[in-house]
Structures are given as C-alpha cells and as structure tokens.
Amino acid sequence: MTFRQRVALAWRLLRPFTLTASIVPVLIGSALAFGQNRFRTSVFLAFLIASMLIQAATNMFNEYFDHRRGLDTKEMVGIAGTIVHDGVAPRKVLMTAWSFIAISVALGVFICVMSSWWVALVGVLCLAVAYFYSGGPKPLAYTPFGELAASVAMGPVIVLLAYYVQASDITTRAVMVSLPIGLLIGAILLGNNIRDMDQDKLGGRRTIPILFGRERGRRLFAGVFILSYILVLILIATGLLTIWALLVLLTIPSAVYVVRLYYRFSEPVQLHPAVKGTAVLLFRFGVLLFVGMLVGTFVPLQV
Template sequence: MSTGTTNDVRASLNERSGFHVWWRLLRPHTLTASFVPVFVGTMFAVIHKEGTIAFGLFAAMLIASILIQAATNMFNEYYDYVHGLDTEESVGIGGTIVRDGIHPKTVLYLALSFFAIAVLLGVYICMLTSWWIALIGSASMLVGYLYTGGPLPIAYTPFGELVAGFFMGPVIIGIAYYIQTEVVTWAVFGISIPVAICIGAIMMANNIRDRVGDETNGRRTLAILLGHEGAVTFLAANFIIVYLLTIIYIITGLLPWWSLLTLLSAVHAQKAVRSFSGKKTPVDMMPAMKGTAQTNTFYGVLLGLSLLISLI
C-alpha cells in the first residue's frame, strides 16, 4: 500500500504517533470487558459481607484481569499478522505492526510480560485465599492465548463469543466474588449471565465488522455463518435477553430495584444495532462497535453501582 493510502487510513481512524502507538496496542476500548466483571463480582460480594471489602484483593484481581485482557489483545495483533489477516488497511486493530512498524516479536514479548505480571498478582491472591484460583486463572490465561494463537484459534471458529463470554463473565465474576467471601453461589452465576452476553456482544460486533475479510481469509465465525443481517438480528436478540433477565432478576429479588438503572444503557444497545444496519465497510461500522462497547461499560458499571447503592 502507498504511504498516501496508509495516511488516509490513519486519518479515518484518528491514529496518532508516539505514546498513542502503544496505547492503541492495548485496545483500551475493550478493557472494560475485564473491569466490569471484577467490579460486578466484587460489589455483589460487598452485599454478602454487609459493606466490607478487601481492597488489596480487589486491586490485585482488577489489575491482573486487565493485564490478561491487554495481553490477549496483543496476541491477537501478533497472530493475525503472522497468519496474514492484518494489513495496513485493517480496521479495529492497534496497527502497531502493520502501520507503525513495531517489530512483531516486541508485541509478543510485551504480551508475555503482561502475563508474567498477572501470574505474580495471582500468586498474591492465592496466598490469601485458595490455590484453586491458580488452576482457574491458568485456564483463563491459556484461553486468552489460544483465542488467536495455537493450531486452531478460537476466534476463527463460531465459538469465540461463547468462550469469551463464559471466561470473562461467570469465571471472572465468580473469582472476584469468591476471593472476597470464600464461597460461590448460584446467584453469582445468575447475575453473571447478562454480563457474559454483553461481553460476547463485543466479540460479535467485531466479527460483524470484519465478516467479509474474515471469510476471505478462511475464518468461520458466527457472523459469517449468519450473514450480516442475521448477525445483527442475533446481536439485537442478545441485548433483549440481557434486559429481560435483568428485569426478571429484579422482580424475583436476585437484584435490587436500583438495578433498574441498567436499563439506561439500552440507549447504547439500540444505537449499536441501528449503526450496523445498511453499513458495508468496516470504517462505517466503527460507530456500531463503539455503541456495543459502551453498552457493556454502562450496563456493567450501573449494575455494580446499583448493588453498592442498595446498601445505603
């Protein structure tokens, strides 16, 4: 690609040089997918413990989750480049390798460094709680690597949304709750389902945007199997399930009435679905991606805050 075309892509994506190169590599807009489950799980535990919280464990869990998420994004950047999926025209990537010239091995080693720090934080958590956390954490890290690494990357199959939603929903929320309370209940699993769906929606939105390019390169994502309109309909159905479950949980007493605040995030869900309709190019679908990520952020933060407010 010519330098002029590369600059056009940079301009359309509002990419800048310097520190922003490394900031983009983290894909910060996705990091709320690791913050939200830790926050929700911890706030649910605060109710169980009647207002008390172990801040050291909360901080360690939060930082470790964000590091693993960021490392997963870097593995995605590295392996998509290795497999020839990313080019200078690719949208939705950090672009550090194909547009900024960062050596691929640098990205890989930085991801492994993030994993190493997360392991140290995990050891601290295990020392204060249970070493079973190490087993679950190791499985989560392995899935983070295999999402785009290994002989059959999970992200290249129809199961990417399911796997991401499960490990970043029930698993992270369950761990965040357990390290505060030393128990896990079915109620925790229940409230994790809407969060898991929102996180899976981020992956679905990403795959809808990249559907044409992914299909050309041999991927078989759920968005490819459903087609553009079918995938957008599926995304909308998932958002509906999120809010229906939330209302059911409120009525049955699993969540407090304050959790009705989460319905405010439906504005972003509606925006995401509408922004996908009639769009053909990845750049045109970026607002839909933003709306999907905002849905997860606002839903998760409002859910966590509603749990905290219910104690007042």
C-alpha cells in the same frame, strides 16, 4: 519518535476500549462480595489489574498471530494494527504480551495466598483461553466458538472468581448476575466479527456471522442486547437484585443506537463506531449495575 508518540502507540497497542470487558466483571463480582461485608481492597485491586493485563495480552496475541497469518493489512479497519500501521516489531508485541502475563501470574499468586490455591487452576484455564483465542494450530477466533469462549471466560468466570476470592463462596445469585455481563462481552466480539466478516472469510475464519450470514448475525446481536435487559428484570422480579438495578435501563438508548448502526451499514469503516459503542455500552451497563448493587446494599428496596 517523541515521548508523546510512544505513549499514543502504547495506548493503541492496549486497545483501551476493549478493557471494559476486563473491568466490568471484576466490579460486579466485587459488588456481590461487598454486599456480604466480605470486601478487601488489596485483593480487589490485584484482581482488577491482573484482569486488565490478561485482556491487554490477549489483544497483543491477537495482533501478533493475525499479522503472522496475513490477516492484518494496511487496509484493515479497527483498533489493531500497530504492526502493519506503525511498524512495531512483531516480536516486541509478543514479548510485551508475555510480560503482561508474567505480571498477572505474580498478582495471581498474591490472590491465591489471600484466598485459595484452587483459584490458580481456573486462572490457568483463563490464560489458556487468552493465548489460544488467537494462537495455536486452531485458534478459537477462527471458529464459531470464539464469541462463546470470550463470553464465558470474561463474563461468568471472571465475575465468579472476583466474588470467590473475596467471599470464598459461589452462590446462585452470583451465577445469575454474571449472565447479562457475559452476554454483553460476547456482543463485543460478535459485533467485531460482523464488521470484519468479509475480511475474515478471506483469512479462513468461520465465525458466527460468517456461518449465519450478516442478517442473522444482526438479529443475534440485537437479541443478545434484549436478553441482557430481560435477565436484569427477571433478577429484580425474583429478588436477586433490588429495584436499584433498574438503573441499567438508562443504557437502552445507547443499545438501540448501536443496533441501528449494524442494520444501517455494512462497510467496516462505518461499523467501527458501532463496535466501540458496544464496548462503551458494556461499561455503562456494568457501572450502573455496580452502583445499583451498592446502593441496594444500603437501601434494599424490593419490587
């Protein structure tokens, strides 16, 4: 295998587009702290890298345990499957995941030294979600609580942690701003599970789309997008965000496009672009909100 092939394989193993769910919450939490002049670059970078490593490790745990349970096959659609498609040894995937966790723990120690050791308690809970999402006797991914766990752990929890390690505080504003981010992260998992629901049924999963049915799952998916935009408008109307946060409305065409894909298609191969589109939408939404919050710090226009 050439060096280029090895790099491409490692890239697929990381599932890069899913890393938006680990980047955006850190950006939003850090923007909140920056607005209060409580931003430290070293803590920001350490937290961002740790968050990305934990997300990547979660992806690897998912691939390893899905392979062990026989859920991943060569016919599967998606960005997982380096084990079944590329012949990567399962143990190698698992060991890489644990090495990423070890590095994130080391970064976590630095973050605690720079902020508070209470952060370690929440960090351990996040690591538990990362492992038990796919691992353990009753993985969260096999229950209707997978989307909820990911939405909370990767949304509000990471946003609030990223804010707390900088500002040493938790505010109502931070909690409220974290909500649309959590919803869109949950939408990535929900969309993924809508795409894979037929295969997941065979694997014994009981995800939300399987319990609700495809049509109700589509409605819930669209409703999550609508609620995310409504929350931003409410935050602006109540003064918790400035009018610059309206920048996120530029992503509405992308949201409409993704939702239409879910209503138009049901085959996994046709829905895979929609899953990627949801992750890209989260990134665009998050970056525009981040920019809007930073600009609002210097030009605080209110409605």
